[in-house]
Amino acid sequence: MTTWTWQPDDTDGVDASLHEAQPDTNYTLGSNFLLCGTGFGYGSGFSQGLIKPNFTLGTNPPIAGAVFLSFSLQLTMYDESSANARTLSVYRLKMAWVETQVTHNDYSTGNNWQTAGALGANDREAAAMGTLALSATEALGDKTITLDPALATAMFNGSFANNGLLFNIGNVSDGYAFRMCDYATAAQRPKFTGEWGFPSNQIIMF
Numbered sequence: 001m002t003t004w005t006w007q008p009d010d011t012d013g014v015d016a017s018l019h020e021a022q023p024d025t026n027y028t029l030g031s032n033f034l035l036c037g038t039g040f041g042y043g044s045g046f047s048q049g050l051i052k053p054n055f056t057l058g059t060n061p062p063i064a065g066a067v068f069l070s071f072s073l074q075l076t077m078y079d080e081s082s083a084n085a086r087t088l089s090v091y092r093l094k095m096a097w098v099e100t101q102v103t104h105n106d107y108s109t110g111n112n113w114q115t116a117g118a119l120g121a122n123d124r125e126a127a128a129m130g131t132l133a134l135s136a137t138e139a140l141g142d143k144t145i146t147l148d149p150a151l152a153t154a155m156f157n158g159s160f161a162n163n164g165l166l167f168n169i170g171n172v173s174d175g176y177a178f179r180m181c182d183y184a185t186a187a188q189r190p191k192f193t194g195e196w197g198f199p200s201n202q203i204i205m206f
Contacts, residue, residue: 001069006058007191013181014052014099014164015190018117020045020171023104028180034190036088036168037175039081045104046171048117049178050097052164053192055156062156062196068149070195073130073165075143075178076188082174085136089128089170090145092155093118093163124166134169134176143178152194 008014016028017035021043034049035042051073055061062068073090095118097107105116107123114120130147145167154160169176179188 001195001197002060002062004055004058004060004062004194004196005191006054006061007186007189008054008057008181009186009189010182012054012057013189014054015181016050016097016099016102018048018050018102018104019043020047020104020117023116024106026101026103028099028102033078034075034178034180035175036178037082037086037170037172039175040079040177046117046168047175048166048168050093050102050164050166051181051190052099052162053155055162058192062194065198066153066156066196067199068152068156068194068196071147071149071152072193073145073147074191074193075145076190077138077140077143077176077178078188079177080138080140080175082134082138082176083136084172084174086134086169086172086174088132088134088143088145088167088176090130090147090165090167091124091127092129092151092160093124093166094161095123096161096163118166129165138176149194
């Protein structure tokens with residue numbers, strides 16, 4: 001079993017925030033934060049975060065034929081505006097969004113999400129790939145979201161297109177702010193970790 005880690009910077013990381021209150025504005029490089037929920041100066045609408053893994057980068061990236069035995073995403077929460085326990089849910093996206101063009105309304109310039117905010121059946125999967133429980137008094141710092149390794153494997157091997165992940169807490173009265181890939185302190189950027197190996201009946205030739 002081999003452990004892959006990838007903590008991208010602003011050069012190779014792909015992430016963005018969607019804001020219902022500013023539906024036609026792209027928020028990516030230079031924003032420094034991914035938002036979920038409401039607040040933080042973005043009006044009453046809800047916000048969501050997008051991020052896309054690159055399985056070819058990082059330390060010990062998986063090779064052809066590998067399967068993930070575990071898979072997780074670590075986010076650093078640096079601010080919160082919550083008074084209730086919430087659940088952060090992560091979904092696989094179906095649309096090929098473009099980092100510098102994606103907005104609440106569009107996944108790329110001139111191309112609308114089926115339902116604004118990537119809420120349509122053609123935009124993302126209905127079932128979450130993983131969830132994280134957040135308490136009403138959640139402490140700031142690193143939060144690790146355990147994700148389904150079989151679903152990650154499908155993204156890696158191409159049986160499900162790697163269009164990245166969306167994470168949200170729904171349209172609720174609480175909000176959480178996480179660091180983006182372009183944040184100056186490397187240790188606080190999003191981090192993917194996956195343990196991978198090969199099926200027991202598979203022989204790999206080198």
